[in-house]
Amino acid sequence: MTPMRLTAVATLLVLGVAACGGTTRSSVTAAPQEAPASSAAPSANPDAPLKEGIKLAFLPKQINNPYEVIVDEAGIEAAKEFKGEAKEVGPSDASASSQISYINTLTQQGHDAILIAANDANAVCGPLQQARAKGIKIVSYDSDAAPQCRDLFINQASSEEVGRSQVQLLAEMIDHKGEIAILSATANATNQNTWIKFMKEELAKPEYKGMKLVKVAYGDDDDQKSFTETQGLLQAYPDLKGIISPTTVGVSAAARYISGSKYKGKVVLTGLGTPNQMRQFVKDKTVEKFALWNPKDLGYLASYAAAALVSGQITGAEGETFKAGKLGERTIGENGEVILGPPFTFDASNIDQFDF
Amino acid sequence: MGGLSLMGRALRWDVLVASLLVAVFVAGSFTTPGFATTGNLSFALSDLGEIALIALAMTLLVVAAEVDLSVASVLGLSSALVGAMWEGGMAIETIIPLVVLVGAVCGLVNGLLVTRLGLPSLAVTIGTLALYRGLAYVVLGDKAIAQFPPGYVALAVDDVPGTPIPYPIALFILLAVIVGVVLHATGFGRSLYAIGAQEQVAFFAGIRVKRIKLLLFVVSGTVAAFAGVIFTLRYGSARADNGLGIELAVIAAVLLGGVDFDGGKGTLGGVIAGVLLIGLLRNLLMLGDVSTEIQSIVTGLLLIVSVLTPRLVSLIRPALKGTP
Numbered sequence: 023m024t025p026m027r028l029t030a031v032a033t034l035l036v037l038g039v040a041a042c043g044g045t046t047r048s049s050v051t052a053a054p055q056e057a058p059a060s061s062a063a064p065s066a067n068p069d070a071p072l073k074e075g076i077k078l079a080f081l082p083k084q085i086n087n088p089y090e091v092i093v094d095e096a097g098i099e100a101a102k103e104f105k106g107e108a109k110e111v112g113p114s115d116a117s118a119s120s121q122i123s124y125i126n127t128l129t130q131q132g133h134d135a136i137l138i139a140a141n142d143a144n145a146v147c148g149p150l151q152q153a154r155a156k157g158i159k160i161v162s163y164d165s166d167a168a169p170q171c172r173d174l175f176i177n178q179a180s181s182e183e184v185g186r187s188q189v190q191l192l193a194e195m196i197d198h199k200g201e202i203a204i205l206s207a208t209a210n211a212t213n214q215n216t217w218i219k220f221m222k223e224e225l226a227k228p229e230y231k232g233m234k235l236v237k238v239a240y241g242d243d244d245d246q247k248s249f250t251e252t253q254g255l256l257q258a259y260p261d262l263k264g265i266i267s268p269t270t271v272g273v274s275a276a277a278r279y280i281s282g283s284k285y286k287g288k289v290v291l292t293g294l295g296t297p298n299q300m301r302q303f304v305k306d307k308t309v310e311k312f313a314l315w316n317p318k319d320l321g322y323l324a325s326y327a328a329a330a331l332v333s334g335q336i337t338g339a340e341g342e343t344f345k346a347g348k349l350g351e352r353t354i355g356e357n358g359e360v361i362l363g364p365p366f367t368f369d370a371s372n373i374d375q376f377d378f
Numbered sequence: 379m380g381g382l383s384l385m386g387r388a389l390r391w392d393v394l395v396a397s398l399l400v401a402v403f404v405a406g407s408f409t410t411p412g413f414a415t416t417g418n419l420s421f422a423l424s425d426l427g428e429i430a431l432i433a434l435a436m437t438l439l440v441v442a443a444e445v446d447l448s449v450a451s452v453l454g455l456s457s458a459l460v461g462a463m464w465e466g467g468m469a470i471e472t473i474i475p476l477v478v479l480v481g482a483v484c485g486l487v488n489g490l491l492v493t494r495l496g497l498p499s500l501a502v503t504i505g506t507l508a509l510y511r512g513l514a515y516v517v518l519g520d521k522a523i524a525q526f527p528p529g530y531v532a533l534a535v536d537d538v539p540g541t542p543i544p545y546p547i548a549l550f551i552l553l554a555v556i557v558g559v560v561l562h563a564t565g566f567g568r569s570l571y572a573i574g575a576q577e578q579v580a581f582f583a584g585i586r587v588k589r590i591k592l593l594l595f596v597v598s599g600t601v602a603a604f605a606g607v608i609f610t611l612r613y614g615s616a617r618a619d620n621g622l623g624i625e626l627a628v629i630a631a632v633l634l635g636g637v638d639f640d641g642g643k644g645t646l647g648g649v650i651a652g653v654l655l656i657g658l659l660r661n662l663l664m665l666g667d668v669s670t671e672i673q674s675i676v677t678g679l680l681l682i683v684s685v686l687t688p689r690l691v692s693l694i695r696p697a698l699k700g701t702p
Contacts, residue, residue, distance in 0.1 A: 044470060045470045045471060045527045045529070045530070046464075046470070047465065047467055047525070048467060049527075109667070111664075111667060112670075114671065114674075115622075117622055118617050118620065119620065119621075122425070122613065123425055123660075123661070124664065126425075127661075130412035130413075130417065130665060131412055131665065142613075143522075144525075144613075144614050145613040148531075148612075148613075148614060168524075
């Protein structure tokens, strides 16, 4: 056991030395590291034409994720509109570190811009900085990288728009009248709580005076619990006219319950869902409309934003504007974010165009 | 099956892997722009750092006919602990030795189960693979801790000034020299081969088999934990799922390097060539836009060939010589 005893003694010695002060989190955060300013910050020229032959690369979280494939394919299509080249590469698993090698590869291949849905906001930071040092523009989409490591983030939806548009969607279907309830995820889910806050603000407006929010229920993003919570809501509030479930798990569980109950056709359900989960309930008329952002538009916008950066129309500063093809003019907001717009509404007429 | 011809065969396999490495490098330089650049090679090396370090300890174990599959989980546990303690406000100078100590304890547990209870290391370390990864999640959950001190991050990321060699690889070179000397030029090294080839004979020859194996497992855990520190700093992100599955890359490199899973055979030079071959090939395929699926297939086939070829050769050779 001598070697082990030796290790133990050595470790204790090191510990003893280290205990007398050292580098801690507070000493690091006290002096925050400044992001290296991009060399000689160029000024934006909003009238610059989009360059031809721009090389873009999409780096999704995971290559076989149907949602990401739709985003990226739309982005690759968009690149054709401005005579650019685009491709999609990426890892087969969504672990934090698996994107790093790809960032390096794309840097070596000399792309003009890398578009990334980051698996880990910080893990991708170093390699992205190295890419930027070589003049490559970085656009994050879907899932942001740390802001100092990218030029732009294409945000799929602002919290305020998500919250308010859910109420608008439901109000339109129930004629602005009647009792409504919300079926959320967990009681402390950040996203859902922000959306619900904006839903309540929207409901306070005079045009919604005929609508009354009677209950916020929590299905904990668990299919079974959401199912029984829906059942409970409908029994406890017999006059309930509408339910909003701003979570993909909740809305599909609620739809499943309603589709097999006497409430079908009487209670209006809407929320945030994915077309594949909701398709059967739209087809059997349990659900008329639900919302989510349009992944095709997300990829399209990201592609144009990258081209605008590469062409020098924008630098990523707040207030700059650029034209995003058929989506029209977009303005860069706080923290270099561009918001895609209000959520996209899915119904029987368009749901079959989407597979995710 | 004399000792000499056995040595000769192992040597030839090393040379084969090393030649393949050179061939891949030359082919890559001519066919793929951006491959033979300092920036890319430095990155490719840096991406291999943890695997290369762990492979050193794994070589010693496999030569002695044991294996440690829990290394990636020890790496993950170490990363999670670094994250949790850093978030808790401890100094990084305290965290690193503590975490390395935990790694040693993880290795000790593996070693005790194998040597004192006589359990097969494959089974034991599959168990601790799950156990240590589970502990990592208990420690850190789904959180990701970032913002490590820039000075230490630089040590994990930057090149040694004036060279394309990242610091972790410089450490690997240093350790590789030490391990190489120990394995190939000392009595201790020879005793590992003896244990791997004929454990009972080694025991009766006076080699302290159990004690040596225990030491090897402790070394393996320690190295894996230190690799976890490097991994965490290099990615700037402490997570419980860090390094998931890299034990397979390590074992692939060791096998490809010509170390026999039955123990008693193989050289460190072969393993180093194996590590580099897997890393460069992957880098080259990526630069050539070859999809991830094809990359796995290529690595898998290479591995099968590497295990198969020596066996085939040993089957064919006596037949050629006309001896039974």
